[in-house]
Amino acid sequence: MKKFFLLTAVIFISLGSFAQKGKVTSALSFIDQGNLDKAKEALDQAMTDPKSSTWFNTFFAKGKLCQAVFKSDNPKFKAYYTDPLGEAYAAYEKAMELDPKGTIKKRIITGMIYNNLALDLYNQGGAQFEAKNFQDALKSFETQIKITESDKYVGVTDTGMYYNAGLAAMNAKKYQEAVNYFQKCADMKYQGVSPYYQISQSYMEMGDTLKAEALLKSLPDKFPGDKNITLNLIDLYIKSGKNAEALKYLDVAKADDPGNYSLWFAEGIIYLNENKYDQAITDLTKSIELKSDLYDSQYGLGAAYINKASDMFTKANDIMDVNKYNAAIEEAMTVFAKALPYMEKANELKPDDIYALRSLRELYYRLKMTDKYNNVKALLDKLEQK
DSSP: OHHHHHHHHHHHHHHHHHHHHHHHHHHHHHHHHTOHHHHHHHHHHHHHSTTGGGOHHHHHHHHHHHHHHHHOOOHHHHTTOSSHHHHHHHHHHHHHHTOTTOHHHHHHHHTTHHHHHHHHHHHHHHHHHHTTOHHHHHHHHHHHHHHHTSTTOOSOOOTHHHHHHHHHHHHTTOHHHHHHHHHHHHHTTTTTTHHHHHHHHHHHHTTOHHHHHHHHHHHHHHSTTOHHHHHHHHHHHHHTTOHHHHHHHHHHHHHHOTTOHHHHHHHHHHHHHTTOHHHHHHHHHHHHHHOOOOHHHHHHHHHHHHHHHHHHHHHHTTOOSHHHHHHHHHHHHHHHHHHHHHHHHHHHHSTTOHHHHHHHHHHHHHTTOHHHHHHHHHHHHHHHTO
């Protein structure tokens, strides 16, 4: 009789374990049918049982459910997991860890499950990047990379994923990670010179100007004839305040591409910041001749005339002779008047720009254009109260 009870207990325990494992089988069936609510209910029950909660198939089923949740449009199903693809990957990895015979690994390979998961992560990362959710985009691309670099992925590795991860890392302000991913692209000769520019920019963001400069200077040997290398060096020198170096490379760039308005603009702004107004006026005038519909060029030239006129006023105050003083003031007013058409054009291109409006207010006041002064002042007062 005692043996009978023991045997009954063993049968009861086995049947109980079998019943919970049956929940996993049911969950997989429900996933295939699209009944994700029933699949989640069955899987939750399996996860609470001591036997089935450590069974490799339970985690395999969870991975399948997480992927199905990601692809579903049903808000109810979407609420099941905050990071369904991340949890799917973790679940598949756990399933393989619990399966010493390698059954799950074979199923993942033959079913190309990791290929599908990598594609899902690529799509998710792209959507997150577009939504400016760069931190999560980076996480998605990093998981995609782990999958495609594994022996469970079937097919050729997509080199573009490293570039995507680099861009996400840059925008997430994780610049060293960005350098690592872009260096991978450079080593694989993916996208030509572009990864080097991204590496240089990442160094600049980390405050390492010397590394950024050294990298850019090494590029002409690798990519002879690429004009953008010079442009990137100019940008680096301007950002780091090395105006002499920037002007040297600007001379090279202008000789090679004299019709490029941005080169004349960049040189003009350097001279403007150095209070060399005549040189700034010459360059910015040329920039506008080449492209007249840019706010920055119009505003920059207007500012150059205003600053020059203001400087002339300051110097005029030191003149003791009345006639000479009046002549100097009159000359300064003539320069002020030259700024007007450019500031008005800048205002036309950006009607609510406070900086152009403030300059116009000063010009209209000095030139005694009362009606226009009052109109601009009223608009400025309104904008500055926001």
